[in-house]
Amino acid sequence: MQSGRLPEEPQGPLTVGVGPYRLALRRLLRNKIALAFAVLFALLVIVCLLAPVYSHDVAHIGPNTTNVTGTITVNGHVEDVVSASGVPIGPTGTRHYLFGADEEGRDLAVRLLYGGRTSLLIGAVATSIIIIFGTLMGLLAGYNRFADAVLRPIMQLIWSFPPVILGVAVGTALALGGIGPVKGNSVFIPAFIIGVIYIPYLGFPVRGEVLRLRELDFVDAARVQGMSPWRIMLSEILPNTASTIIVFVPMMLAYSILLEAYLSFLGAGVQPPNASWGTLISDGIDYIQTVPTFALIPGAMLVLTVLSINVLGDGVRDALDPRAQVRIKT
Amino acid sequence: MAERLLEVDGLQVSFLTEDGIVKAVDGVSFTLDRGEVLAIVGESGSGKSVTVMTLMGLTRSPNARISGSAKLGGRELVNAPERELERVRGAEIAIAFQDPISSLSPVRRVGDQIVEQIRAHEKVPKQQALDRAVELMERVGIPNARQRAQAFPHEFSGGMRQRAMIAMALSLSPSVLIADEPTTALDVTIQAQILREVKQLSEKSESGVIFVTHDLGVVADIADRVLVMYGGRVVESGTLDEIFYDPQHPYTWGLLGSVARMDRDRPRRLPAIPGLPPSLVNPPQGCHFRPRCPHAFDKCVEVPPLEARVAEAPAHLDRCWLEVSEKRELRSVGGHIGLFDRTVAA
């Protein structure tokens, strides 16, 4: 007869469940391409932040120092920085005017880095505005009917304006006069305008999510527990919208930097003598037939930066939504 | 001997996932004859749905590995070219899925969806196909069939949707009808009606029916033979009487014991099977049920082969190393069959 003893069952390791964000992070770290572009983006940011160092120690010239009548020695030849007919010099390969000059004789490389700082700063400020206010408005509008009655038409109105027209109109107007203590050529004006314009782009999706979440049982459970509406919104609903919001951060950053370029191109964004990639491209386009690098180099920087953000953003989205790995059965 | 309607032999299905290789189906074999109702019973994750979907080639994907054999009337289905399977699907093997609210296209009328299936296999003019669809809907008990055919799935009640699904599956008189948990989303009363209809229809048309379910009550109602699956394997197979009155596998005892029955005294607690279903990525060595089985002993680390162990019942197969006499002892306490935790005295 057999006895009922069980043989030793080796106990497997006790796996503690990993939260969805940890899992997503792991997935993201496995995505080589996204990581590569993240590194590229980080490098671009660092290089731009080091603008003053480059300006001071390498090029020995400030971003706004004009030099229309100066000359420079390249490979033994003496060249005009800006020719008699107004055409600036192209890339020299030396530490002075590495990428060439602009029409006022300013060092393009230095302005490129300072301009990068400006573009990135505007993008960051705008994105912060979008995230903070977009989330707030979306939360309130989704959760509370009265708030919705007020907020939804406002968001709808802003959203119906094509960003470019609205931005350009307001930007031009403000650029001329400034508003209150903020001067006309402060970079916070374009940052503010861009931020406000894109608020509904986040606000509406968040509102939609909140509307959906509000119907779920866990909200009723919280209400029954006696939680105040604010508490429910912040500690129950908001965390559940987090993945939607996270996905939007890189997207809004990319949009903001691009919109700034558009506004600056049309003269409604960053004002002279400040530079941004948008203004540089805009200036450069006038000389595209004679000195194509003037427009193409800032253009390349802008595209690379936005591209890196977009690829990273894609990676984040894929990491948070594993179904993106699925294939169609063929 | 004549060819069996459906012969499955050593079917294996594995999926490559982020977490490892999931062995969903690990060497499943069974047969089906005309006019027979075979019930496949098991909990979620036992591999029962994957098995039937693989018969129709619906589990094929870049990260699936399928091997073994499944012959429909002698024709091999595993690894058959997709084109050939497209002809077989719906026409010779049809499946009625559970939860038809998501299984039917929400944007098209119910009648049109049945028509679509008919016309995919037969050259029939639209009006004729629609007439046939209406007739089918009537046959499964949908009132006002002609008007209902013009309605959309979300306008049907749960029971009617399921009937429509069954009507669609029967539209081309398939030799094998698979019903994948068709009653799970339904009320008990509707459930009874549908089951009866499925049984009648299969008897009349001489097709074989495979009923996938985790509900033993349903099995008792209409099955002729039963296949019990656990952890990707068949652990017991036999006729309805054999399984219900002489179950040979501890898992089967657990299933039977956990059903509340009117004809017995009420136990103090409804017994459940302790533990969790096995991981299919890292299954237990040997018998998959071993970690949860109170009667496991040292031999259980070897995989028990699926064999007939009861002398008088050569078609009653099971996967348990215990002696038949031991099994009959261990499985009941006070006349109730169940999975009881007690040792046999030496």
Add this chain to the structure above:
Amino acid sequence: MARFVVRRTLSAIALLFATSVVVFGIFEVIPSYNPARAIAGRNASEATVQQVSRKFGFDKPFYDQYANTMKLIFTGQIIDYQDDLNVVQQFAQKFPVTLSLVIPAGLLWFITATILGSLSALRAGRLADRALMVVAILGVSIPVFLLAAVLLYLLAFKWTIFPNTGYTSFAANPLQWAYHLVLPWFSIAVLSVGFYSRVLRSNLLDTVNEDFVRTARAKGLRQRHVFMRHVLRNSLMPVVTMFGLDFATLLGGATLVTETIFNLPGIGQYEAEAIGNLDVPPILVGSIFTAFFVVLFSGFVDVLHAALDPRVRLSG
């Protein structure tokens, strides 16, 4: 249906009204904005400025100015500050140019996006998909003026495949008309194709996992049939919605950058000039024009939605 139309019309009017007030208001709020001075010229004397101010009614209170301006717009009499031309007439004249730009570009981008998005989804994970993804992401990372400038430089200047800039009307010479528009069409399409094909791809991959698609395959339907009539149809709806709105804003003048670079005398260019000169009437008319199209198209899209998906009922 009738209720739907009524509700939509009312909200349309509300939106147009709000838009006009906002645009008008923005310029009133700007402290340094002085249209009278702008019209009179930089060196005009104070007296001249006052005169101009009175003539145009700039000294009247806000609501008076607003009402007056609106009246002028709707009677077709409004004149721009810069050139003294009738704004509504200018719009009417320039609209066909914008249409020539937007309609073919829109068709091009929608069809291309559908094809690319579908191909991408069908070959998901494989080389073709990844390549298309790269192209798509690149497309949304380039500002249109840069793309246009580069295209002009390479294709029109360096290798004179295409004409430099300018517009020829269809009536005058259809071939030249198309020839001049190829690069602009391409510029507009490239930007959006990327984004749209990715959205479609994502929708397709989601839909393909739906249960009803599994049922369709179980019925023995051909793969292509399942894809076209079940998967694609369900996935296109959100794309069509977005397309309707983007198209509407383009019609309203969001083409200003493209028209400026390619020197196409459409309403986008007109609006761009007006903005540069802080010329309010064209900006105002342009904004109302855009809002009108946005409302029209979003209504149209909603109707389409209800027609294609019976679960959706038309509601305000």
